Amino acid sequence: xxxFMFVYRGGHEGMEHATPEEMxxxxxxxxxxxxxxxxxxxxxxxxxxxxxxGAIVNADLSVIxxxxxxxxxxxxxxxxxxxxxxxxxIELAKGSPMPQSGGTVEVRQIMQPGMEGS
Amino acid sequence: MKHSTxxxxxxxxxxxxxxLVAVLTRAFGIRRLDLIEDMVQAAMLEAMHTWKQSGVxxxxxxxxxxxxxxxxxxxxRREKIHEKxxxxxxxxxxxxxxxxxxxLEEEHLPDSLLRMIFVCCHPSLERKTQIAxxxxxxxxFGVSEIARGLLLPEETVKKRIQRxxxxxxxxxxxxxxxxxxxxxxxxxxxxDVLYLMFNEGYSxxxxxxxxxxxxxxxxxxxxxxxxxxAYCLPVTKAxxxxxxxxxxxxxxxxxxxxxxxLLEDQDRTRxxxxxxxxxxxxxxxxxxxxxxxxxxxAAIAMQHCIAPSVEATNWETIVRLxxxxxxLRESPVYSLNRAxxxxxxxxxxxxxxxxxxxxxxxxxxxxxxxDCAFARIHELDxxxxxxxxxxxxxxxxxxxxxxxxxxxxxLLKLTEKR
Numbered sequence: 001x002x003x004f005m006f007v008y009r010g011g012h013e014g015m016e017h018a019t020p021e022e023m024x025x026x027x028x029x030x031x032x033x034x035x036x037x038x039x040x041x042x043x044x045x046x047x048x049x050x051x052x053x054g055a056i057v058n059a060d061l062s063v064i065x066x067x068x069x070x071x072x073x074x075x076x077x078x079x080x081x082x083x084x085x086x087x088x089x090i091e092l093a094k095g096s097p098m099p100q101s102g103g104t105v106e107v108r109q110i111m112q113p114g115m116e117g118s
Numbered sequence: 119m120k121h122s123t124x125x126x127x128x129x130x131x132x133x134x135x136x137x138l139v140a141v142l143t144r145a146f147g148i149r150r151l152d153l154i155e156d157m158v159q160a161a162m163l164e165a166m167h168t169w170k171q172s173g174v175x176x177x178x179x180x181x182x183x184x185x186x187x188x189x190x191x192x193x194x195r196r197e198k199i200h201e202k203x204x205x206x207x208x209x210x211x212x213x214x215x216x217x218x219x220x221x222l223e224e225e226h227l228p229d230s231l232l233r234m235i236f237v238c239c240h241p242s243l244e245r246k247t248q249i250a251x252x253x254x255x256x257x258x259f260g261v262s263e264i265a266r267g268l269l270l271p272e273e274t275v276k277k278r279i280q281r282x283x284x285x286x287x288x289x290x291x292x293x294x295x296x297x298x299x300x301x302x303x304x305x306x307x308x309x310d311v312l313y314l315m316f317n318e319g320y321s322x323x324x325x326x327x328x329x330x331x332x333x334x335x336x337x338x339x340x341x342x343x344x345x346x347x348a349y350c351l352p353v354t355k356a357x358x359x360x361x362x363x364x365x366x367x368x369x370x371x372x373x374x375x376x377x378x379x380l381l382e383d384q385d386r387t388r389x390x391x392x393x394x395x396x397x398x399x400x401x402x403x404x405x406x407x408x409x410x411x412x413x414x415x416a417a418i419a420m421q422h423c424i425a426p427s428v429e430a431t432n433w434e435t436i437v438r439l440x441x442x443x444x445x446l447r448e449s450p451v452y453s454l455n456r457a458x459x460x461x462x463x464x465x466x467x468x469x470x471x472x473x474x475x476x477x478x479x480x481x482x483x484x485x486x487x488x489d490c491a492f493a494r495i496h497e498l499d500x501x502x503x504x505x506x507x508x509x510x511x512x513x514x515x516x517x518x519x520x521x522x523x524x525x526x527x528x529l530l531k532l533t534e535k536r
């Protein structure tokens with residue numbers, strides 16, 4: 001079955017002032033979603049979060065620290081999933097907590113050896 | 119078990135942020151409270167972002183402690199203050215770090231939390247401010263949650279907390295235990311704050327937000343912490359018993375739609391037997407030659423909890439307990455409740471006389487429960503029309519929708535009887 005990568009961006013807006021209880025609730029929603037995906041079998045790897053600090057190395061080898069200026073452009077993490085096709089993967093992505101929290105999920109099929117891009 | 123949340127107990131973030139604030143304030147001083155709160159908030163955010171995808175680490179508390187501690191130490195270093203000035207106790211930052219580590223160990227946490235209780239209940243602060251500050255600092259509630267729980271505008275809560283922090287910082291109040299004769303006085307304040315905090319959450323006349331149950335739970339948690347410490351007096355145990363007796367009836371107090379169910383209509387099988395037994399044990403341990411109002415109120419709450427029904431309740435004992443309460447402290451609320459108990463015990467005549475004498479008091483003019491008490495006593499007396507009249511009087515004063523709804527239900531019941 002084709003594999004896909006979910007790339008999460010943004011979704012942290014307004015969380016700086018969240019109360020501890022609200023943070024715990026947000027986390028719980030994610031945990032439940034990941035747990036559900038693992039149990040159903042389509043979530044291959046919940047992936048990891050990415051730290052906001054980072055750098056971009058340009059073609060001229062110049063380095064920009066802090067990959068993006070705006071948090072909504074910031075890649076916050078990724079997951080690996082399995083689905084029949086792109087449409088099915090998109091449906092799975094719609095079910096993630098990301099869109100609800102104002103962020104985006106980029107869905108990309110992973111190219112595998114001996115497999116057409118289809 | 120990469121993605122398990124099982125290590126994350128309920129209210130983990132809230133309680134860990136309270137633990138951190140208490141320990142770090144003890145280490146770096148009340149003047150740093152704002153900075154400490156910011157750094158703790160940042161550590162919580164970092165935990166949330168990291169854990170929501172990668173899963174909760176093996177020792178989540180230790181993880182958060184480490185991040186928060188590093189953040190505050192970095193922030194203090196960035197301030198480029200001389201090392202000596204950084205430490206509240208005059209130690210170098212490295213010594214300070216190992217002290218913080220030690221204080222953050224589970225068995226040492228209560229010590230810092232108790233010190234913080236005394237600071238939040240500092241006598242220089244107004245009672246309402248003490249409650250708000252306790253909820254913020256020791257329970258980890260946000261301003262918006264406190265505002266919802268206490269039914270106050272957010273701005274009011276924010277201002278109260280800011281003013282409190284400012285005045286505590288100006289006085290540089292240390293996180294230490296009061297000693298000698300001051301201890302009992304300071305404990306009195308702490309008891310009062312916890313009692314009022316519990317009442318704020320408990321009062322059904324203010325609606326039934328889930329946050330209000332959390333406030334009760336927090337008051338009981340802090341009281342329990344005090345009971346397990348060296349600063350426990352008999353009255354502390356009586357207060358805990360009182361809270362637990364009341365908490366035992368929580369679930370039976372409202373129906374699925376959140377509507378209030380009166381004592382007479384509550385399903386007593388839904389009362390929490392475990393909590394009742396627990397409360398009885400604390401009350402037994404609270405024995406003293408000089409029972410306080412908390413002792414007597416707990417004894418009354420127990421009488422309700424052990425009674426199989428309203429009719430089979432030992433109302434004579436309850437009347438006696440209210441009489442003793444009134445000897446300790448004059449309060450129209452005690453008189454009112456004593457009158458209801460009197461009527462339940464069969465003496466409606468005396469009960470009505472008592473209520474009538476209360477009616478003339480100014481503070482009782484707009485007191486909804488006085489009319490409700492009249493209604494109840496007339497009902498017990500078989501005087502349905504007077505009961506209806508009293509209910510209508512109460513209805514004209516009721517403000518909250520759920521109060522109106524409750525009274526309307528009662529009226530319907532009475533009209534059917536007529």
